[in-house]
Amino acid sequence: MIRGLRPTARSVVMVTALASLGAGTLARAAELPRAPDDAAFAPAEALSVEIGRDLFFDPILSGNRNTSCATCHHPALGTSDGRALPLGEGGAGLGPERRATASNPPRVIPRNAPALFNLGASEFTVLFHDGRLRRDASAEGGIAMPNGLSLDQPLSPVAAQAMMPVIAPDEMAGQRGENPVANAVAEGRITGPDGAWQILADRVAAIPAYHDRFAQLNGPEAPIRMSDIAATLGDFISTEFRATNSRFDAFLAGDYDSFSPQEQHGLGLFYGKAGCHTCHSGPFLTDHRFHAIGLPQTGPGKGHGPLGFADHGHGAVTGNARDAYRFRTPSLRNIALTAPYGHAGSHTTLEDIIRHHADPGAGLATFAPAADDLAMSDEAEMMRIYAAITLQPVPLTEAEIAALVAFLNTLTDETPSQGRLGTPSAVPSQLPVDAPPENWPLSKPATQP
Ligand code: HEC
Numbered sequence: 001m002i003r004g005l006r007p008t009a010r011s012v013v014m015v016t017a018l019a020s021l022g023a024g025t026l027a028r029a030a031e032l033p034r035a036p037d038d039a040a041f042a043p044a045e046a047l048s049v050e051i052g053r054d055l056f057f058d059p060i061l062s063g064n065r066n067t068s069c070a071t072c073h074h075p076a077l078g079t080s081d082g083r084a085l086p087l088g089e090g091g092a093g094l095g096p097e098r099r100a101t102a103s104n105p106p107r108v109i110p111r112n113a114p115a116l117f118n119l120g121a122s123e124f125t126v127l128f129h130d131g132r133l134r135r136d137a138s139a140e141g142g143i144a145m146p147n148g149l150s151l152d153q154p155l156s157p158v159a160a161q162a163m164m165p166v167i168a169p170d171e172m173a174g175q176r177g178e179n180p181v182a183n184a185v186a187e188g189r190i191t192g193p194d195g196a197w198q199i200l201a202d203r204v205a206a207i208p209a210y211h212d213r214f215a216q217l218n219g220p221e222a223p224i225r226m227s228d229i230a231a232t233l234g235d236f237i238s239t240e241f242r243a244t245n246s247r248f249d250a251f252l253a254g255d256y257d258s259f260s261p262q263e264q265h266g267l268g269l270f271y272g273k274a275g276c277h278t279c280h281s282g283p284f285l286t287d288h289r290f291h292a293i294g295l296p297q298t299g300p301g302k303g304h305g306p307l308g309f310a311d312h313g314h315g316a317v318t319g320n321a322r323d324a325y326r327f328r329t330p331s332l333r334n335i336a337l338t339a340p341y342g343h344a345g346s347h348t349t350l351e352d353i354i355r356h357h358a359d360p361g362a363g364l365a366t367f368a369p370a371a372d373d374l375a376m377s378d379e380a381e382m383m384r385i386y387a388a389i390t391l392q393p394v395p396l397t398e399a400e401i402a403a404l405v406a407f408l409n410t411l412t413d414e415t416p417s418q419g420r421l422g423t424p425s426a427v428p429s430q431l432p433v434d435a436p437p438e439n440w441p442l443s444k445p446a447t448q449p
C-alpha cells in the first residue's frame with residue numbers, strides 16, 4: 001500500500017492512473033479529491049437566479065447609482081476586475097481601464113477583489129480574505145456577520161456576503177452628504193425602517209420589473225428587504241459562476257490520458273513533493289483555513305498596526321496575535337483567469353506567486369514595492385510579516401514551476417465567463433451597464449492600478 005492513499009476502491013483506480021506518472025511521483029502522491037457533483041451545491045429557483053442576475057449588474061444598489069457588483073466581479077475578468085486593488089465607487093470604466101473621475105474621485109480598496117467561483121458549494125462557509133463572515137448555527141439567520149450586524153432571515157454565506165458591499169462607503173454606498181444611503185451608513189443606521197439596507201430595498205421595490213418578480217417569487221404580500229435582494233444575488237452567483245467542468249474534473253472522472261506529460265508532472269508535484277495540496281486541498285483546492293505565507297503588503301492596507309498601513313488578516317477578526325498575517329487559502333479553480341494574485345494583488349503571474357511559495361522569506365525580501373506601498377518601506381512591519389510565516393519553503397526548479405503552472409491551467413472551466421444567463425444588455429433601472437470591450441480575451445493580462 002502506498003503511504004497517504006486510503007484503501008478505497010477509488011484509490012485503487014487512482015493508484016493505477018498515477019502509476020502512469022512514474023514510480024517516483026506515485027510514491028509521493030497523496031489521494032486526489034473527488035470531482036464535485038450536484039449534491040455539493042444547494043439548488044436555486046430559476047426566477048430568483050434571474051432577478052439576481054439583473055441586480056448583480058444593476059448600479060441601483062450603489063448609493064450614487066454608479067457601481068454594480070459586476071464593476072469589481074465581472075465575468076469577462078474572471079469574476080474579478082483584473083486589477084491588483086479595485087478602484088471603488090466614483091471611478092469610471094471597467095477593469096484595468098478603470099480610471100478616477102475628477103468630480104468624485106474613488107478610493108483604492110485595500111484588498112484584491114476575489115473571484116466568485118463555486119461559492120454556492122456548501123463547503124464554502126467562511127468568506128472574505130480574513131474570514132470575517134462565516135456560517136454559525138448559533139447566530140441570527142445562521143451567519144456570524146461582520147461589524148456586529150445580524151440578519152433578519154436565514155441566508156447562505158454567499159447571500160449574506162452580498163449585504164456588505166452596499167454599505168461600504170468606498171465600494172458602493174458613497175460618502176456622507178452624497179446620497180441618503182451614504183448618510184444612513186455615516187450615521188450608523190444600517191438596519192431598521194430608516195436604515196441603509198431598507199433605503200436600497202425601497203429603491204428596488206419602486207421599479208416594477210423588480211417589484212413584480214419579487215411578488216411572484218415571495219408572494220404578493222411579502223415586503224422586499226435587503227435580505228431578499230441578497231438571497232437572489234446569492235442564488236445568481238451560486239448558479240452562474242459554478243466552475244466544476246474543467247479538464248481536471250475529467251481527469252478525476254477517469255480520463256487520465258487527457259493530461260500531457262507536463263500536466264501530469266505538475267499534478268504529481270502539486271499532490272506530492274511541492275506539498276500544495278496540504279492547504280489547497282479537496283475538490284475546490286482549498287482547506288478554507290488561514291495561513292501566513294508572507295505575501296508582500298502592497299497598497300494602503302486595512303488600517304491596522306501602529307501606522308495604519310498594515311493588514312493583520314484573520315488576526316484582526318479573532319483578536320488573537322497568533323492569527324496575525326494569516327489569510328484564507330484561496331480556491332484555485334479558474335485561477336488562470338483571475339490575476340493578479342494574493343490578498344493585495346501583489347503578484348501578476350502564476351509563475352511569480354508559485355516562486356514566492358517556494359521560498360516565502362526570499363520572496364518577501366526581494367519584492368520590488370511601488371512608492372505608495374507603505375508597509376513595504378517599514379522594516380519593522382516587514383519583519384512582523386516575515387516572522388509570522390508558517391509556509392515551509394520547497395525548492396522548485398524552473399521546469400517544476402512551469403509544470404505546476406501547466407497543472408493549474410487544467411483547472412479552468414470557461415462556462416461562467418461565457419455565461420449561463422450571461423451579461424444583460426440592459427437592467428430594469430435603465431442605468432448604464434458595465435460592459436467590457438468586445439475584444440477582451442477571457443484571461444486578459446492584468447495591469448497595476
Ligand atoms: C469596489 C469593488 C467591489 C464591489 C463593487 C463589490 N465587491 Fe465584492 N469584494 C470586493 C473585495 C475587495 C472583496 C474582498 C474584501 C475582503 O476580503 O476584505 C470582495 C469580496 C466579495 C465576496 C467574498 C468572496 C470570498 O471568496 O470570500 C463576495 C461573495 C462578493 N464580494 C460579492 C459581491 C457582491 C454580491 C457585490 C454587489 C452587491 C459586490 N461583491 C460588490 C470588491 C467589490
Ligand code: HEC
Pocket residue numbers: 270274275276277278279280290291292293295327328329330331332335338340341342343344350353354357358390391392404
Ligand atoms: C501553508 C499553506 C499553503 C501551501 C502549502 C500552499 N499555499 Fe498557495 N496559498 C496559501 C494562502 C494562505 C494563499 C493566500 C495568501 C494571501 O492572500 O495572503 C495562497 C495563494 C495561492 C495562490 C494565489 C491565489 C489567488 O487567488 O490569489 C496560488 C496560485 C497558490 N497559492 C498556489 C499554490 C501552489 C502551486 C502551491 C504549491 C507549490 C501552494 N499554493 C502551496 C496557502 C498555501
